Amino acid sequence: MSNEQDNYIQIKDLNRLQSVKNTDLLLLDDGVASCNAITFENFLQTAKDKTFKGEGLNYFKDIIKSTIATELQQNDDFINQVYNKILTKFLNDDSSSISSTYSKVKGKLGSRLSTYTLSKDNYFVTSSYSSL
Known part of the structure; x- marks a missing residue:
């Protein structure tokens, strides 16, 4: 014991x-x-x-x-900020394939649509892409 x-x-x-x-x-x-x-x-x-x-x-x-x-x-604002910064970086970096593809698509849209045939919907599509 x-x-x-x-x-x-x-x-x-x-x-x-x-x-x-x-x-x-x-x-x-x-x-x-x-x-x-x-x-x-x-x-x-x-x-x-x-x-x-x-x-x-x-x-x-x-x-x-x-x-x-x-x-x-868990912070949605932080996730959105990071996402936006990454997209901006890729779209503004001329050496990235995403930026190159974006520029080609934007160029094709702009060159294929003449100003007198643009409708309100066409303008909306091109302006939303150009604001990225």
Whole structure:
């Protein structure tokens, strides 16, 4: 029975703190043979270094990327802005095949329709394409 009791700590017997000073010691128990202590300040520095500089950096970056990506996916205004910028980039980039195709279609529409045969519907089609 005493072996089972060694595996438990009674929290009610510990002194509870409301705040921690940088010089306070934190108990580190490996659970087997030794107990050590580290100052709160050193513990925070070590945790920060491992999170932002060392072993945890890639994990931290993945969490941030995932969070940002999820938020942006749910923002319709952001999606529309990106879509419009991509379309504008492709349509204004003379080296892209999309821009080349757009220019050819626009040129064919403009050259094949004479001004005296344009109806209101024809004008609407050409003006909507030219505003892209």
